[in-house]
Amino acid sequence: MDNFDLSGKRIMVAGHRGMVGSALMRRLEGEPCETIGAGREEADLMRAEETEALLADIKPDAVIIAAAKVGGILANDSRPADFLYDNLMIAANLIHGANRADVDRLLFLGSSCIYPKHADQPIKESALLTGPLEPTNQWYAIAKIAGIKLVESYRLQYGRAYISAMPTNLYGPGDNFDLETSHVLPALIRKAHEAKLAGAKTLELWGTGTPKREFLHAGDCADALVHLLRHYDADEHINVGSGEDLSILELAGLVCETVGFNGEIVTDPSKPDGTPRKLMSADRLREMGWSPSIGLREGIAATYDWYLENVVTT
DSSP, X not given: OOOOOOTTOEEEEETTTSHHHHXXXXXXXXXXXXXXXXXXXXXXXXXXXXXXXXXXXXXXXXXXXXXXXXXXXXXHHHOHHHHHHHHHHHHHHHXXXXXXXXXXXXXXXXXXXXXXXXXXXXXXXXXXXXXXXXXXXXXXXXXXXXXXXXXXXXXXXXXOEEEEEEEOEEESTTOOOOTTTOOHHXXXXXXXXXXXXXXXXEEEEEBOSOOEXXXXXXXXXXXXXXXXXXXXXXXXXXXXXXXXXXXHHHHHHHHHHHHTXXXXXXXXXXXXXXXXXXXXXXXXXXXXXXXXXXXXXXXXXXXXXXXHHHTOOX
16 A cells, blocks of 8 residues: 555544544544544543444444553653553553454554663664663563554454554644643643742753753654555554754743743752663654644744633633
8 A cells, every 4th residue: 555545535543532533633624524523521431342342333445543541751750550451451452453344554652761761863663672671661561562463463463454653743733732641741831830820930850951862843753643544554663753852941931931930940850860871763654754733833833822722721
């Protein structure tokens, strides 16, 4: 399947109310296809019977799996069973259910945390399963690796055009700003905003601030995923990233500048850093003719505007 024509197709987006899923719904509005969301209100995707019934009812031509239980270091470290079990069930039920419903096109979204903690940088797709995972998010990573292997196995056994994409750290409208469960960028936006309002002189940063991370706006991710849905059909998963990274301390500085917090950034080395560096190789996606269009500074500003309009209540 060198080219999957979206014209007249019915595309089901699992997890359409999440940050990535909602970005996909917006991106697909401009395509000549019908998009149908599938979230908790439509079916409990952790239950096989409900998932299969939903797929049988919708009869999609393609399924995009953006549904997942997600969270930052604290959430992953404190609720390992939830992150492993919930994500295993969501992946297994949707991939198996799509095959039973005779859906021939499926795109599964993984995560950059599938790669070994000390993988060579930038991380190529071939680094998968070549070393130990980062302990704080290994549960989520293992569930995502299982999803990748499910996709590969259904391609092999049933000849399905199922593919996997591995997005890097994503942010944007619809992000989670809860300090206990959020990822680093939305957490920094909220902390900087609240520090500014409180007139605080300092902003505390978990860890040493030295780990380096890559970020991609959810809008760019959605655009890349539509590109892959159209043009990619191979066994191996493919990275979706910006190809650039920066330290957490540099990120905090950029967020504080955007938000308007002028105090001092103070690191807390007693808190975990996570993986020292996580930059994914974007070579294969670039070779397919896709590259991001939203710069990090521009994306953070737009995300802060969304936070002010949709999250801040006082």
